[in-house]
Amino acid sequence: MLHxxxxxPSLLRSRxxxxxxxxxxxxxxxxxxSVPRSPQEIFEAVEGAVNLVTVYRMLxxxxxxxxxxxHHPTGKFVLCPMPExxxxxxxxxxxxxxxxxxxxxxxxCKIENTIAKRAGFTPVSHLSAIDGHCxxxx
Amino acid sequence: MLHxxxxxPSLLRSRxxxxxxxxxxxxxxxxxxSVPRSPQEIFEAVEGAVNLVTVYRMLxxxxxxxxxxxHHPTGKFVLCPMPExxxxxxxxxxxxxxxxxxxxxxxxCKIENTIAKRAGFTPVSHLSAIDGHCxxxx
DNA sequence: ATTAGTGCAAATTCTTTGCACCCTA
DNA sequence: TAGGGTGCAAAGAATTTGCACTAAT
Numbered sequence: 001m002l003h004x005x006x007x008x009p010s011l012l013r014s015r016x017x018x019x020x021x022x023x024x025x026x027x028x029x030x031x032x033x034s035v036p037r038s039p040q041e042i043f044e045a046v047e048g049a050v051n052l053v054t055v056y057r058m059l060x061x062x063x064x065x066x067x068x069x070x071h072h073p074t075g076k077f078v079l080c081p082m083p084e085x086x087x088x089x090x091x092x093x094x095x096x097x098x099x100x101x102x103x104x105x106x107x108x109c110k111i112e113n114t115i116a117k118r119a120g121f122t123p124v125s126h127l128s129a130i131d132g133h134c135x136x137x138x
Numbered sequence: 139m140l141h142x143x144x145x146x147p148s149l150l151r152s153r154x155x156x157x158x159x160x161x162x163x164x165x166x167x168x169x170x171x172s173v174p175r176s177p178q179e180i181f182e183a184v185e186g187a188v189n190l191v192t193v194y195r196m197l198x199x200x201x202x203x204x205x206x207x208x209h210h211p212t213g214k215f216v217l218c219p220m221p222e223x224x225x226x227x228x229x230x231x232x233x234x235x236x237x238x239x240x241x242x243x244x245x246x247c248k249i250e251n252t253i254a255k256r257a258g259f260t261p262v263s264h265l266s267a268i269d270g271h272c273x274x275x276x
Numbered sequence: 277a278t279t280a281g282t283g284c285a286a287a288t289t290c291t292t293t294g295c296a297c298c299c300t301a
Numbered sequence: 302t303a304g305g306g307t308g309c310a311a312a313g314a315a316t317t318t319g320c321a322c323t324a325a326t
Contacts, residue, residue, distance in 0.1 A: 018280060018325050040315080051283050056316065058281085072210040073265060092259050101257065108249050112268050115243055120273035121230050127211060128266040130250050135258035156300055156305065178290080189308050194291065196306090282323070290315065298307070 015065040015083070022050040026058055027079065030068065035098045036076030071100055072129050078102065088112070090128040096137035153203040153221070160188040164196055165217065168206065173236040174214030209238055210267050216240065226250070226264040232272035 008027040009019035017023065029045035030037060037045065039059060043052045050058075059077055062068045068077045071091050080089065081102055088109045093100045109126065116123040146165040147157035155161065167183035168175060175183065177197060181190045188196075197215055200206045206215045209229050218227065219240055226247045231238045247264065254261040 020281065020325070022282070038315095053284080053317085054282055061281090070211065072267075073208065073213075075213075090253070092254060092257050094259070095262060103253060103257070105249070105253055108246070108253070111243070111246050111249060112266070115228070115241055115246070116230060116268050116270055119230050119239065119241070121232070121268065121270040122276060123268050123270040124233060125269045126266070127269070128250070128264070129210075130254050130259065130261050131263045131265070132254055132259040132261040138260060151301095158300070158306065160307070176290095191292080191309080192307055199306095278326085280323105280325080283321095285320100286318085288315100288317070290313105292313070293311085295310095296308095298305105300305080301303095 011067065011083075015067055017061060017065055017067075022054055023058060023062075025050055026055060027067075030077065030079040034078070034100055036071040036074055036078045036093070036100050038074075038076045042077070069102070072127060088126040088128070090126075090130070092130050092132070092134075094134035094137055095131050096133055099134050099136075149205065149221075153205055155199060155203055155205075160192055161196060161200075163188055164193060165205075168215065168217045172216070172238055174209040174212055174216045174231070174238050176212075176214045179214070207240070210265060226266070228264075228266040228268070230268050230270070230272075232275055233269050234271055234275035237272050237274075 008024045011027070012019045012023055025046045026042055029042050032045070039052065039055045042055050043050065059068060063070060063077070066083050067080060069080050069089060070076070071078055071093065078100055082104070085104060087104055087106070090103050090105065090108065091100055092103060108128065112126050113123055146162045149165070150157045150161055163184045164180055167180050170183075177190065177193045181188065181193050197206060201208065201215070204221045205218060207218050207227060208214070209216050209231065216238055220242070223242060225242055225244070228241050228243065228246065229238055230241060246266065250264050251261055
């Protein structure tokens with residue numbers, strides 16, 4: 001997350017997006033605290049410095065670019081800590097404090113592929129979210 | 139699913155909900171085709187026979203009762219094929235035709251628990267959805 | 277200089293709330 | 302007949318669209 005905050009311009013450019021002021025601000029807001037945020041919450045976090053409509057459009061672009069992910073079932077957004085890595089990203093989400101961390105676990109992927117195959121499905125993408133209490137909120 | 143269609147009244151009553159005409163219609167609509175449906179889509183499926191607002195309230199109640207589940211990331215609703223069974227329910231969803239089936243896989247649960255523990259999380263609930271192409275849409 | 281990106285205003289769409297009436301158990 | 306459910310009207314949120322203007326490359 002920090003790497004994104006420290007150098008959001010190159011992060012953006014590496015994904016084919018221009019490094020604009022609004023985008024840098026939104027990334028900065030998202031990189032604070034590992035908590036998923038809704039468009040409205042991001043808008044408030046930047047204190048209205050970026051238009052809400054722009055936040056919507058931006059998140060759409062950044063999601064396509066793999067820079068942010070939507071956390072389900074909340075539907076909020078988090079910065080992807082490893083945008084270069086392909087594969088199944090999953091979330092660990094604390095229902096008390098909201099802290100959310102992303103993980104990648106090949107073994108989980110493998111089982112999901114097995115389940116899909118068994119049912120005659122050709123898997124394309126996976127989504128998994130684990131809700132619970134984090135160490136601090138135990 | 140068929141069992142629900144054939145006897146939605148007892149299904150409803152077994153969960154403490156009254157077997158009303160609107161509810162029977164919504165369950166019938168949901169049990170057709172194993173496709174997740176939004177409140178609006180359900181409203182259209184019953185051809186306006188049930189008020190849209192009622193559909194919303196109903197889905198809320200039925201979800202609490204464990205009769206329907208929300209499918210993520212679409213946010214639409216499906217009838218739960220096994221409301222008696224506890225544990226982690228997951229979805230297999232065809233991105234072409236929309237067909238969605240639910241599964242339960244202890245091995246998946248187990249890995250997710252491991253992931254959570256490893257990160258110091260106490261897991262409370264899991265969500266997983268696999269998108270892909272079903273046998274018919276291959 | 278180009279063209280992606282942004283802001284503003286306004287339209288849509290989605291979801292919730294309040295309240296009176298109805299119908300299931 | 303009592304209380305859970307429903308419909309209707311209306312409010313409130315959330316999300317999208319069009320278009321002119323700005324700014325990054």
